[in-house]
Amino acid sequence: MAEESGIKQIAANRKAYHDYFVDETYEAGVALVGTEVKSLRAGRVNLRDSYAELRGDELYLVGVHIGAYEQGNVWNHEPLRARKLLMHRKEIDRIMIKVKERGYTLVPTKLYFKGSRVKVELGLARGKRQYDKRTDLARRDAQRDVERALRGRGEHHRG
Numbered sequence: 476m477a478e479e480s481g482i483k484q485i486a487a488n489r490k491a492y493h494d495y496f497v498d499e500t501y502e503a504g505v506a507l508v509g510t511e512v513k514s515l516r517a518g519r520v521n522l523r524d525s526y527a528e529l530r531g532d533e534l535y536l537v538g539v540h541i542g543a544y545e546q547g548n549v550w551n552h553e554p555l556r557a558r559k560l561l562m563h564r565k566e567i568d569r570i571m572i573k574v575k576e577r578g579y580t581l582v583p584t585k586l587y588f589k590g591s592r593v594k595v596e597l598g599l600a601r602g603k604r605q606y607d608k609r610t611d612l613a614r615r616d617a618q619r620d621v622e623r624a625l626r627g628r629g630e631h632h633r634g
């Protein structure tokens with residue numbers, strides 16, 4: 476059986492980059508049930524306010540809302556259930572040391588299909604203060620103004 480290697484993005488958590496400084500990213504598989512995969516293919520997912528936590532010696536994705544599948548009837552899944560993350564033991568141990576010692580948070584930044592598998596990109600993140608968020612917004616606005624001015628100036632030279 477030929478394996479697809481194409482990556483198709485399902486959802487992105489842009490709010491994570493607004494609320495946190497993302498220092499490193501990791502890829503993890505997600506243990507799902509059938510109706511969850513069908514809902515993901517339909518794009519019925521929300522990553523806002525979600526995070527990953529250690530339970531026992533396993534990582535779980537908490538707070539990800541995967542909407543109910545319309546044709547799922549009695550076999551449908553619980554939309555907000557915690558989902559197990561699939562990673563190598565050494566990776567989990569390395570991440571958990573950083574989370575415990577340095578006060579990082581594990582935040583999902585992207586959810587995507589890699590071939591037929593569902594993967595999540597986890598960001599090792601530090602929380603931003605309010606003034607950091609304002610600085611980022613001001614920098615983004617200034618960059619947008621510069622691009623707008625350059626784009627406007629370029630049109631006059633052509634015409």
